[in-house]
Amino acid sequence: MPDLLTHVLAGHFITRPKSYRELYFVGLILPDLLGRLPMVFYKNSYWFINPGHTPIGTLLGAYMVTFLFEAPIRKTVFRNLLLGAAFHLFLDLLQRHITDAYYWFFPFTWRTFEVPLFWPDQSVDALPYLLVAVGLFHLLHRRLGRGRRLRMAQSENQR
């Protein structure tokens, strides 16, 4: 897996939901929270926790997490979690492995595939560039937003 910071930073460029954006960012790290984090504390748990890093495992995990929120916002929470998790898994799909890639269709089959663009450890090399890109993205976003607000205020004044 690429490191979590790469996942979070890269997630900026795809979409940033307007409401409950925090849950989108939780979704961006959700597959690793479910299927990798326990390994930091207990390395032998790899096969046991592995389903947490599959699409179906992540879907079940996101569904359960959604019930930890108030009913009226659950639809948005669930959507944002899934959106983030889907992008996380997409980024993982682009990794190169010597062993099997991630088990995308588990528990139906162990067959797997990948689009081998980079090694898992190479994501760290891209971090400085990603940080700069995210900074520029936010700067542009803010500038454009300010310009749009100014134009709207001017047109309202003209009316």
Next chain:
Amino acid sequence: MQQSVPAFLSDRHRWLKIGLPAALLLAMCIYSAIAGPKLLPSFADYLKDPGRFDGTRLIVQFTQIKQYNGPDRFIVQDIRGNRIEVEGKVAPGQEGSFISFDAVFRSPGRLILGEPWHIYARDTLKLVVSAVALIGVAVFFLLRFRFNLRRFRFEERR
């Protein structure tokens, strides 16, 4: 933001809606724990009966380079602490780094390094930046939500 609640996300049978996927996920975990190791046997499985597996090809994943025994021999250790000597040349000075490689098992307990192999550099740095991201997301989330233990759910901060 108020919105209509779809039936599958409503509070009706809330504990069943949590319990059922939890049971399903647990079943998947148990199945993976039983079937997974058979899919990718480790050298530790081969060491139990070395004669039977002599000459067998295997993929060794995420083992740590512990020490070099000369220019073309090194010792790796898997996550369970099992060690084995590997015959083959990799970049020197990589003690502590993780390596995955294709290998051939030789009795009584030796691996011949094959192609491809890859050393995962900067593993500690990766862990550190991941921890930074984890803390960042947690703070971003907790600035907006707090956990109500009595109702067992997150609530928006007022």
